[in-house]
Amino acid sequence: MWRRVARLSSLIRSSKASLSNQIQPANGLQILEAFSTEIQKSAKGRNHHRKKPPFITFVLGGPGSGKGTQCLKIVETFGFTHLSAGDLLRKEISSNSENGAMILETIREGNIVPSELTVKLIQREVESSENDKFLIDGFPRTEENRQTYERVVGAEPNIVLFFDCPEEEMVKRVLSRNQGRIDDNIDTVKKRLEVFNALNRPVINYYSGKGKLYKIPAVGTEDEIFTRVRKIFTSLEVLSMLSPQFSIPIGVILFTLTNLLRR
Ligand SMILES: Nc1ncnc2c1ncn2[C@@H]1O[C@H](COP(=O)(O)OP(=O)(O)O)[C@@H](O)[C@H]1O
Numbered sequence: 719m720w721r722r723v724a725r726l727s728s729l730i731r732s733s734k735a736s737l738s739n740q741i742q743p744a745n746g747l748q749i750l751e752a753f754s755t756e757i758q759k760s761a762k763g764r765n766h767h768r769k770k771p772p773f774i775t776f777v778l779g780g781p782g783s784g785k786g787t788q789c790l791k792i793v794e795t796f797g798f799t800h801l802s803a804g805d806l807l808r809k810e811i812s813s814n815s816e817n818g819a820m821i822l823e824t825i826r827e828g829n830i831v832p833s834e835l836t837v838k839l840i841q842r843e844v845e846s847s848e849n850d851k852f853l854i855d856g857f858p859r860t861e862e863n864r865q866t867y868e869r870v871v872g873a874e875p876n877i878v879l880f881f882d883c884p885e886e887e888m889v890k891r892v893l894s895r896n897q898g899r900i901d902d903n904i905d906t907v908k909k910r911l912e913v914f915n916a917l918n919r920p921v922i923n924y925y926s927g928k929g930k931l932y933k934i935p936a937v938g939t940e941d942e943i944f945t946r947v948r949k950i951f952t953s954l955e956v957l958s959m960l961s962p963q964f965s966i967p968i969g970v971i972l973f974t975l976t977n978l979l980r981r
């Protein structure tokens with residue numbers, strides 16, 4: 719255990735060294751990010767692939783709340799693989815699969831595709847990927863979606879992000895999205911908002927009750943919103959990587975991080 723703590727201290731020293739050529743004094747978040755980078759460097763060369771279950775983040779929010787936009791930024795900064803349930807379903811339509819016509823009709827009407835089908839598409843992507851951390855964007859949309867995922871996959875997500883955006887703003891964004899989607903019209907958007915409020919909010923409440931929900935105010939520029947998101951992932955990355963890698967008790971990790979941030 720003390721050897722592990724010594725290794726942790728050495729990583730802290732490297733993190734501080736990597737910040738030492740800054741002109742401005744480093745703030746707590748910068749220290750934490752440099753620390754996280756050092757841990758990732760030290761982990762390179764080890765084979766993490768599927769020795770443990772992947773780290774799963776569900777990304778929820780109404781239509782146009784900015785889920786996809788923020789997921790791309792999380793991918794760039796934190797190396798997650800982005801799986802948009804909507805994109806996977808749209809791919810099924812364009813590949814002329816046997817379910818294509820049914821999916822197209824369901825999306826056109828703003829309804830929800832049968833859970834088994836969506837879960838199968840997500841599971842196939844996770845299992846064929848080399849990555850061990852995923853953003854599952856726009857799923858689960860209903861309690862039935864959630865229960866099917868947890869039954870089939872046999873696990874809950876590690877965390878859930880909820881982009882909280884007023885309806886007016888969501889409608890404005892969807893109607894100016896310009897991606898040629900059949901469901902980005904005023905009638906379908908109204909239906910999708912009804913479905914979101916009736917069926918998706920219970921899922922959000924469920925994960926909130928389990929202490930897994932991170933609610934992010936989703937009004938502002940994309941960068942302003944990402945600043946909120948980045949703080950969450952930076953802290954989580956440090957904690958989730960430290961605990962299994964070093965087998966150090968969580969109390970020691972928190973004590974060390976608290977001291978680090980005070981300096
Ligand atoms: N913070 C923001 N402010 C204004 N427009 C945004 C913001 N974030 C995303 N958008 C735009 O709003 C539309 C919907 O965003 P998107 O990420 O596709 O949302 P979702 O996946 O939740 O439906 C897109 O055209 C996107 O460029």
Ligand SMILES: O=c1ccn([C@@H]2O[C@H](COP(=O)(O)OP(=O)(O)O)[C@@H](O)[C@H]2O)c(=O)[nH]1
Nearest residue numbers: 781782803804824825828829830831856857
């Ligand atoms: O798990 C899912 C995800 C999406 N959809 C369907 O796909 C549409 C578009 O979803 P997407 O996540 O792409 O929309 P967004 O919220 O990003 O606008 C939804 O309205 C649903 O009809 C679904 O049935 N199940």
Ligand SMILES: [Mg+2]
Nearest residue numbers: 785786804856
């Ligand atoms: Mg989207």
